[in-house]
Every structure is written in C-alpha cells, then in structure tokens.
Amino acid sequence: MSLDIQAVWRQVTPELEQELVAFWSRHRAIADPARAAARARQAVCIARDADGALCGVGTADLRVLPRLRQPTYYYRQFFDAAHRGAGNAIPFANRAKAILQEYNAGLPRPESLGMLIEVENGMLEGHFPQVHEPRTGYTFIGYSPRGHTLRVSWFDGAVLGPPAPPARPARLAGQRPGPVPRRQAQPQQTQQQQQATSTTGITP
Numbered sequence: 001m002s003l004d005i006q007a008v009w010r011q012v013t014p015e016l017e018q019e020l021v022a023f024w025s026r027h028r029a030i031a032d033p034a035r036a037a038a039r040a041r042q043a044v045c046i047a048r049d050a051d052g053a054l055c056g057v058g059t060a061d062l063r064v065l066p067r068l069r070q071p072t073y074y075y076r077q078f079f080d081a082a083h084r085g086a087g088n089a090i091p092f093a094n095r096a097k098a099i100l101q102e103y104n105a106g107l108p109r110p111e112s113l114g115m116l117i118e119v120e121n122g123m124l125e126g127h128f129p130q131v132h133e134p135r136t137g138y139t140f141i142g143y144s145p146r147g148h149t150l151r152v153s154w155f156d157g158a159v160l161g162p163p164a165p166p167a168r169p170a171r172l173a174g175q176r177p178g179p180v181p182r183r184q185a186q187p188q189q190t191q192q193q194q195q196a197t198s199t200t201g202i203t204p
Contacts, residue, residue, distance in 0.1 A: 002050070003047040003048065003049060003055065003056065003083070004047065004048045004049075004052075005045055005046070005095050006045060006047075006048065007044070007045050008043050008044070008046055009044045009045070009060075009099050010103070012043050016040070017041065019054055020036065020039075020040035020046075020054070020057060021037055023054050023080075024036045024078070027080055027081070039059055042059040042060055042061050043059050044058045044059060045092070045095055045096050045099055046058075047088070047092060055079060055080050055083045056077065056078065056079040056080070056083060056088065057077065057078055058076070058077035058092060058093065058096040059075070059076050059077070060074065060076075060096070061073065062074075062111060063116065064164045065116070065150075066166060067142065069164045070113050070160060070161065070164065071111060071112045071113060071164070072112055072114050072116040072152060073100055073112050073114070074116050074117075074118070075096065075115045075116065077092060077096070079092075090135065090136055093136070096115070097137075097153060097155075100112065100115065100155075101155045101156065110155070113154055113155060113158040113159075113160070114153050114155050115138075115152065116150065117150070117151050117152075117153075118146075118149070119148055119150075120146075133151070136151075136153070137153045138151035139153070139154075
C-alpha cells in the first residue's frame, strides 16, 4: 500500500500537533495529552494514506547515553494497525534518517551523529539477529536499562566530538545540594567487645 511520506522536522504546526495527539489517543499509544503534545513537536516525518488520513509518524529526541557520551537522536515510529506488516517500517525509518542527516549536514556543527532505536518488540529482535543489520543499517551497541536491544545507525561521515560529561545524579525538584557529611569517629571497643567480635565473627 503506497503511502505519502511528508517531512515535518522542526515544522510542526499547531494543527498537526493536535492531529498527532488525537492519532495517538485514538490508537491508545499515548494516553496523556501533555506527553503526546511534547512528542508531537519531535515529529520528523508523517505518513498519510490514499485518503489523506494520518497513519504513521516518526519522532526524534536528542539524547546522550551515559556509556556512549555522544549525541544521537532517540527515534520512535508508530503506525496504525492497518498499515503494520506491509513493508512500510524500514522505508519510513530510512526516510526519517535522510531528513535528519540532511538537517545536521546544514548545521555549522552537527547536533547528532546518528539515530538510536530501542527494540521493544521481541519478535523484531528475533527477526534481526545480526550485530550489524544490512537491511536496516543499524548496529547493535548494547542493552537499555529495561533490557531491550539498543541499535544505532550513524550518519554518513559522522565524526566523533569531545565526549559529553557524565550526567550528574538527579535531585528532587527544588532540592539543593547539602554539605558532605563528615565521617564520624567510631568509638573504640573495649577489650571485652573485641573478644566478643572475634568470637562471633561479626564485623563492626
């Protein structure tokens, strides 16, 4: 089934944002309207069927993995049920990569080196077992904290930049870093306590 793929990266209108929010809600993909609206603003490209109805979307969110320490786009795509399994997924993802690659090529300094995907579908993981998958152009780089396969497709000619600094541990909103507590001196044990410790094998 032929689809009309439209580039919308950094060009999402308020009308398209509302259409995407309704699309995800209708298909029970993203229930929270605020979260859906934020995701809609990350849209790279959309797909429309022969009637002009929205049927697919790809989104990209710039991230730096702690181990990778290089910027990549965390890419997601979603199709309605009627258009899944019809051979649209790989061409659509390839089009999204071309759009993002062209965008970065036009920047004074690229903001991303490629596209990162987290393969949440177990069936897909089994279908693409190779470390480097030539059909998709994605290469295995490890596992996510949720245990899913992580793969990256690098942009043509991508060059490593300085490693990003490791992320600091997150603090609660409004919480200020407090002083580092001093190590309290441990009270000396009496001879009787030392004997009891050595007898029971319990360390202080």
